[in-house]
Amino acid sequence: MSDPLAGRMGNYPSRAAPYGQNSTSNLADILERVLDKGIVIAGDIQINLLDIELLTIKLRLLVASVDKAKEMGIDWWEHDPALSSRARGGERSLAEENRRLRAEVEALRRGEALPEDGRRQVASRAEEEPAEPESAEERTAGEKRPRQSRPARRSTGKTRDE
Amino acid sequence: MSDRVSYVYAVVREADGLEEAVAGLSGAAGAPVRLRPLTGGDGLSLAVSSVPSEDFREEALKRHLEDLRWLEAVARAHHGVIEELSALTTVLPLRLATVYLDDERATNALDAQSEVLAQRLSHLAAHVEWGVKIYVEPSAAPASQPAEPAGSEDVSPGRAYLRTRRAQRTVRDTAHRSARTAAERIEETGRRYAADRARHRVQQGELATAPGENVLNDAYLVPRDRAEEFRDEVSRAADGLDGVRVELTGPWAPYSFATPPGTADPAGADDPVGTDDRVGVADPDSTGTGDPLGSTARSNTPAGTERGTEP
Numbered sequence: 001m002s003d004p005l006a007g008r009m010g011n012y013p014s015r016a017a018p019y020g021q022n023s024t025s026n027l028a029d030i031l032e033r034v035l036d037k038g039i040v041i042a043g044d045i046q047i048n049l050l051d052i053e054l055l056t057i058k059l060r061l062l063v064a065s066v067d068k069a070k071e072m073g074i075d076w077w078e079h080d081p082a083l084s085s086r087a088r089g090g091e092r093s094l095a096e097e098n099r100r101l102r103a104e105v106e107a108l109r110r111g112e113a114l115p116e117d118g119r120r121q122v123a124s125r126a127e128e129e130p131a132e133p134e135s136a137e138e139r140t141a142g143e144k145r146p147r148q149s150r151p152a153r154r155s156t157g158k159t160r161d162e
Numbered sequence: 163m164s165d166r167v168s169y170v171y172a173v174v175r176e177a178d179g180l181e182e183a184v185a186g187l188s189g190a191a192g193a194p195v196r197l198r199p200l201t202g203g204d205g206l207s208l209a210v211s212s213v214p215s216e217d218f219r220e221e222a223l224k225r226h227l228e229d230l231r232w233l234e235a236v237a238r239a240h241h242g243v244i245e246e247l248s249a250l251t252t253v254l255p256l257r258l259a260t261v262y263l264d265d266e267r268a269t270n271a272l273d274a275q276s277e278v279l280a281q282r283l284s285h286l287a288a289h290v291e292w293g294v295k296i297y298v299e300p301s302a303a304p305a306s307q308p309a310e311p312a313g314s315e316d317v318s319p320g321r322a323y324l325r326t327r328r329a330q331r332t333v334r335d336t337a338h339r340s341a342r343t344a345a346e347r348i349e350e351t352g353r354r355y356a357a358d359r360a361r362h363r364v365q366q367g368e369l370a371t372a373p374g375e376n377v378l379n380d381a382y383l384v385p386r387d388r389a390e391e392f393r394d395e396v397s398r399a400a401d402g403l404d405g406v407r408v409e410l411t412g413p414w415a416p417y418s419f420a421t422p423p424g425t426a427d428p429a430g431a432d433d434p435v436g437t438d439d440r441v442g443v444a445d446p447d448s449t450g451t452g453d454p455l456g457s458t459a460r461s462n463t464p465a466g467t468e469r470g471t472e473p
Contacts, residue, residue: 028365
């Protein structure tokens with residue numbers, strides 16, 4: 001499944017071919033095709049994949065930094081008032097990560113909430129050393145994609161406006 | 163209201179063994195896939211799954227699409243189905259998350275377009291898509307310089323800085339010139355083998371995991387019986403060139419050519435970047451040869467490519 005037509009079409013070389021190992025299952029390549037290409041036919045569920053929300057994802061995934069993109073002349077979102085306020089990739093993923101971390105801390109609190117004593121214990125631990133949810137987050141995220149840079153964990157102030 | 167909605171992956175031309183192949187597939191949300199014939203004749207069918215409406219109705223879908231994990235799962239499932247189908251027949255991939263309330267509404271909607279769809283399928287029959295990317299290798303990027311050798315103390319810091327900058331620029335320029343040469347070779351190969359070409363935006367960002375700077379990201383539509391020759395030739399495009407790497411992906415189902423060129427794409431028509439322009443190559447009906455490299459050098463290519471060619 002990860003190897004498209006090759007192998008089933010007989011005359012194509014195996015995946016051991018020198019030009020790439022399994023490169024076709026690269027997520028960026030797949031997203032670029034399934035999100036941007038393919039014929040568009042209006043469905044009953046009206047989701048425009050060039051919707052504002054999704055554009056932010058595309059920016060995050062495919063355009064590394066706003067500055068770099070501008071340098072390349074890709075600055076179309078700036079002309080879109082709905083987008084410009086939220087099209088800052090780095091901040092956004094940091095904010096998202098923070099939100100996820102908080103949710104996990106919350107879940108841990110709730111999950112382990114024993115009456116009284118236990119709760120206090122869990123709560124204080126979560127405050128003092130957020131190492132546990134953090135590493136859990138890192139494990140899951142690590143499977144998905146390489147992290148570009150390690151965001152400052154403690155600067156939760158940035159998410160306030162979310 | 164039903165708790166299931168119909169997710170359509172693609173329009174396919176019926177073929178032997180297709181029913182059986184589809185029967186074993188697992189699609190979006192792990193749902194089984196089935197074929198629904200279009201009524202318009204022409205032997206066209208839809209590949210459809212019934213997916214939970216709680217996940218695929220408007221609001222839920224909007225929310226989910228923001229979640230990379232969810233998006234990835236659906237994208238891979240969508241792609242997996244299309245890939246399996248492509249092994250047996252011509253496939254016209256629909257855009258991710260084309261969803262109808264039920265199969266009947268789906269077939270009605272697509273029946274209304276069946277003429278266009280059949281035409282497009284005929285055009286794409288027996289063709290595959292190759293993805294071709296050019297990378298400028300990371301070593302060619304202006305990264306850290308080796309420590310200045312001893313004996314350079316007499317050079318002022320300002321001069322040393324300038325010297326370093328110049329060295330960096332030279333390396334970069336060479337790499338970008340190489341990239342341009344590779345791009346020319348690929349274009350030339352494309353003119354001989356390919357029926358069409360599409361440009362994608364260059365890949366950057368956290369999902370672009372390949373080393374180096376992606377300076378070209380094209381897709382070529384190539385007749386299946388020449389696909390291997392095309393691949394072999396393109397894979398040699400960077401031979402003898404410093405600092406560049408050519409990466410091929412595929413063969414893909416013809417995603418990038420599903421929408422006929424020049425057709426107003428309701429979603430992508432006003433892409434102000436213009437990175438997705440389609441340039442016909444090797445079109446036997448076309449007499450104008452044009453300057454294929456002119457298109458490479460237009461402003462929609464990454465600035466790096468142009469920069470590399472300027473004096």
